[in-house]
Amino acid sequence: MSVAASPWRHGANGVLLAAILAIAALVLHSTPSREAQQSAIVVPGVIGEPVSGRNIRTTVHSVAAAESVTAGNGWAGSTPGIWVVVDLTVQALVDDENTALGTAVLRVGDVSFSASTRPQNGTVATEQLATGVPLSGPLMFEVPADIVAGPAATTAKLEFATDSDPRVDSLLVVPVDLTALVVRPDLEVDFPEWGAR
Amino acid sequence: MRRQGWLRRNWPALAAVAVLLPATLAITAANQWSTYLAGSPSSPLDVAAGASVEYGRSGWRIEGTERVSATSAAGQERELPAGTDLVTITVRVDPIELLEDGTAELCSARLEENGGAGPPRSWGNANSNPVPLAGPGPELRSCSSDERSPYTFEAEFVVPADAGDGATLSLGISVPAEFPDYLRFALD
């Protein structure tokens, strides 16, 4: 209720304004972006160990590379690149409603490859999963031949999720070193099998 | 002196905020969740083992439960995968009312596991179960829309051998027209 506007009052107002602007800037910059709000929940793992998310558990047993692959259902696929074949066991954990291996991605640097569905039922890609009952089988990734020797191949990652849209659910990430793979001329893989190994 | 005066002048507004803010959050949240929960089987009606109950347009009763392991003769006949059991539940359905087009209503059956150490698990049967079983299997694996008189179907579930250890298994029967209510039968 002071009548005269004292310089102290003006100064205090200015400081308060600056403080409010600073807090506003802080809130604006720390608000999660849409990517952060919708991102998948990453669960890191290693080859050979089971990795568990909310509704998916995977164990990557081995990774191999070959120029041609013969699957357990008789499919033999050729490619101008090479095949990276992953042997894994996967199961759902709590629910089997609309649960499948929807995301099976090999990410090398900023390029991603999806597990091929060319072998049809000879691969576990996009297969329906059962609660608590593991499914073991191969995944085949068709990749250009030079990617296995490129610089980003040492930090390649395998990503698995139950939906083809991996947002806001568990995404299992297993790093794999592609440069350590020897490219064989031929590889035979087993047909996918249900049940504990 | 000045601060006290402001508080005294504004306490009704502050009290209103203190009441309205949580109320707004609660109402908005309830609004969003209620449509989701009302559209899925989220509210179980527990039924004791062997009891008969009316739900939807039919009467329901469990006639029998069987569990065989993969190593048993029956399990090997169906070629059960290693480490799994086959739970077969015989359900008696008594259609009381038919739908407008003269068919009986359809249902879906799920096996639930609750109360165990881990999170609750559930399994689907028939086409919702991806594990292949050898042999012809039961005649009716789920509700049939062609039946007019009481009939039985056998719901088969492939579960890991540790299902039900330290937990309770129950059969959930749900009819979409009755969501969110669904029947949860205790198994003996």
Add this chain to the structure above:
Amino acid sequence: MINRGVRGSRRQRARMLFDRLPTKWLVTSVGAVLLALSAVVGGLDDAPVLPVPVIQGGDSHAGTELTIVVNSALLIDAFPEQSIVPEEGNRLLVVRATVENTTTEPRRLASGTTADTDSIGIAGIPGLADGAPPERILVIDDGSDSVVVQPGVPVELAYLWEIADDAAEAGDPVTVNLMDRDYISEGRLTYGGLYGDPVVGATLDVALGDVGAGVNQ
């Protein structure tokens, strides 16, 4: 009172200046400036539509996402091994092409009745709508359906359309359109990008061959 008087006269002066501004002149002069600017960037004519580049069979066309080489187009009765048998009185028109994905994500090619043709389309066949999507797209190597083209791996594909028996015969030219689609933005709620309608990136005429019932696929 004195303070308000000083401010009042300032305000009054500003208002008087404003009143003296000739509005009609202002609108005309701004309009004239805008017209002059438009003359610099091309005038009031319609923007010229760029003609679609015409290529030859066997040329590779690098589109926004796919690099496509059309190898051949032919007519065939059916693919019995893949259980693709057209209705009575119909045959299959097959366009063979090598498709390479030049983006960093795998690309599913759309076929069937629910999508616009977004990689290769044909035109000029009676009975078939221009821009109709192919019935099926198959990988030639193993005949598999549901084609996903991986980045950097060229794959030979067969695009199938079902046409009437008499709609085309050996030697007829068929117009093959190579489609591009523009990336608009990341989806706000949906997963994956949002794309504009496919547009024709290049076009070529291919003479149809005829393999009758086919030897093998």
